[in-house]
Amino acid sequence: MIVEGRAWVFGDQINTDVLAPGYALKLPPKELAQHCLESIDPEFAKSVKPGDIVVGGANFGLGSSREQAAISLAALGVGAVLAKSFARIFYRNAINIGLPVVTIDLTDQVAPGDLLKLDLAAGTLTLMKDGQTRELQPMPAHIIDILAAGGLMAQLKRKLAAK
Amino acid sequence: MGQTLTQKIIARACGRETVTSGEIVTVAVDLLMGQDASGPRRWRPLLEELDAQLWDPSKVVIVSDHYVPAVDAQSAEILQISRRFARDYGVKNFFDMQGISHTIMPERGLLRPGMFVAGGDSHTPTAGAFGCYAAGFGATDTTAIAITGETWTTVPETIKVQIDGVLGPQITAKDVMLWLCREMGMENSFKSVEFMGSAVAAMSMSERLVMSNMAAELGAEAGIIAVDEVTIEALKATGGDWAGAEAWVADDDAHYCQTVTLDASTLVPQVAAPHAPENTDEVGQFADVKVDQCYIGACVGAKLEDLQMAASVLRGRRVSPDTRLLVAPATVRVTEQAAADGTLAALTAAGAILLPSGCGACAGMGAGIIAEGEVCLSTTNRNFQGRMGHKDAWVYLASPYTVAASAVTGRITDPRELLSERRDAA
Numbered sequence: 001m002i003v004e005g006r007a008w009v010f011g012d013q014i015n016t017d018v019l020a021p022g023y024a025l026k027l028p029p030k031e032l033a034q035h036c037l038e039s040i041d042p043e044f045a046k047s048v049k050p051g052d053i054v055v056g057g058a059n060f061g062l063g064s065s066r067e068q069a070a071i072s073l074a075a076l077g078v079g080a081v082l083a084k085s086f087a088r089i090f091y092r093n094a095i096n097i098g099l100p101v102v103t104i105d106l107t108d109q110v111a112p113g114d115l116l117k118l119d120l121a122a123g124t125l126t127l128m129k130d131g132q133t134r135e136l137q138p139m140p141a142h143i144i145d146i147l148a149a150g151g152l153m154a155q156l157k158r159k160l161a162a163k
Numbered sequence: 164m165g166q167t168l169t170q171k172i173i174a175r176a177c178g179r180e181t182v183t184s185g186e187i188v189t190v191a192v193d194l195l196m197g198q199d200a201s202g203p204r205r206w207r208p209l210l211e212e213l214d215a216q217l218w219d220p221s222k223v224v225i226v227s228d229h230y231v232p233a234v235d236a237q238s239a240e241i242l243q244i245s246r247r248f249a250r251d252y253g254v255k256n257f258f259d260m261q262g263i264s265h266t267i268m269p270e271r272g273l274l275r276p277g278m279f280v281a282g283g284d285s286h287t288p289t290a291g292a293f294g295c296y297a298a299g300f301g302a303t304d305t306t307a308i309a310i311t312g313e314t315w316t317t318v319p320e321t322i323k324v325q326i327d328g329v330l331g332p333q334i335t336a337k338d339v340m341l342w343l344c345r346e347m348g349m350e351n352s353f354k355s356v357e358f359m360g361s362a363v364a365a366m367s368m369s370e371r372l373v374m375s376n377m378a379a380e381l382g383a384e385a386g387i388i389a390v391d392e393v394t395i396e397a398l399k400a401t402g403g404d405w406a407g408a409e410a411w412v413a414d415d416d417a418h419y420c421q422t423v424t425l426d427a428s429t430l431v432p433q434v435a436a437p438h439a440p441e442n443t444d445e446v447g448q449f450a451d452v453k454v455d456q457c458y459i460g461a462c463v464g465a466k467l468e469d470l471q472m473a474a475s476v477l478r479g480r481r482v483s484p485d486t487r488l489l490v491a492p493a494t495v496r497v498t499e500q501a502a503a504d505g506t507l508a509a510l511t512a513a514g515a516i517l518l519p520s521g522c523g524a525c526a527g528m529g530a531g532i533i534a535e536g537e538v539c540l541s542t543t544n545r546n547f548q549g550r551m552g553h554k555d556a557w558v559y560l561a562s563p564y565t566v567a568a569s570a571v572t573g574r575i576t577d578p579r580e581l582l583s584e585r586r587d588a589a
Binding site: 013015016017021026039058062063064066070085087088089142152153156160 | 237299310532549
């Protein structure tokens, strides 16, 4: 699985209230996604392109259990979230809907708009501007299985069908 | 090596004697809670697609607390989905507009110490006050649990929070938790917290629920308090199952990854400034902050005892004309009890405006939203940017005493100032 796109760089503690604001939660996913991160970057939802990669600092996704925080990013076409660390519920939610989340600290090395290439199978991240490649921490096998199946529901469907 | 209470509960839930922090296990869930925003509304389409049923309707609790009461057709439809789901899938423990899930579950005796509780809401750790491992999960995780009764978890490391000494007058569990948010930060992800010490032992169940509730703000997956007489009395009072409950305590030689200590006698009222619970300082640092709205609500800050705290400040006083005080009792049962003991009358006589029970303004969904540039001082647990409505509104967090005192003066006020004023008058 390869994700290639421009970096959108955010700081620490990007919380679920800015990813999926409460006042917009009743909206269908594609409309809700237009409000994603608007309180800190009004251009993000308008300009993000499929395959782009969100780069965050510490504790990305803290706050509510609302899965719409991860769904909104995926609905906008975000190909992966790379952050120094993740809040637990957001991390599970992203994996469960098939949005790759990778724990790696890049905020000091990546500028907004830099091209990145994430190769999950090879476990590498390449900064296209200088060709520098970094090895990723290996993911637990059961998380790779969920992502490879296309998310938890796809995996569950397959398991139930096999019974 | 002994086991923490967190490890003991997870070990039981995965059918083992012991577990080791860091290992990934599959657990049987004892109780699944779904609320209207992320529960039936998300579960039903997938259950239908898979032609699946709930694994065990008796282990499922559904609470409509987010979009209540409906303010538009979309909210009404969401509530209708929950009602029809509970009926069609045989969920008896369905609470429709009866209050907030995290207060409903203990109030109706649904928690049993030692349970592994999974809830579709980030404040699910509240149930940890009853010696449960209780954690929040997103909608896809809860859907899978609804079908299979199982989930995976990484056994977390446990942080010990040891609180000894005696809390001063009008200093509460809320002040303790705001202080801990500053001390520990909000990034204790993939960790469990166990609260202990003489100050925790001295807390009522209502105050313990505040401790476990705000483990979520520490970023912890669970916030657990071992079973003692207070737990067992609370179970007896609510018709809960307390057989064997006393077994749910940590081993003396359990291993903790970190220990945080607090001498409760040194604590003063705390206030969290915008836009994070960890931006906490002593109340005196905010004395020049004028408040447009005071809000007493949410799972953490509108239980009967919270309302009684506010009423004790407001009796014989009036809400300042420079602000407004909104009160949303956590459950309808809290409203009944507060009506019976005179608490509600004390609040409304002081000028408080009563709102329906539910997540309300805390989640930016119900009545009590604030405008651009407005300041709200709130008994709620979270003040992220945009949470109570406008992205350029300012939410401060404090205890019910501090919110009530500030409603009287119109600015952020140390409740002990009004206490001494009353003493002076007497």
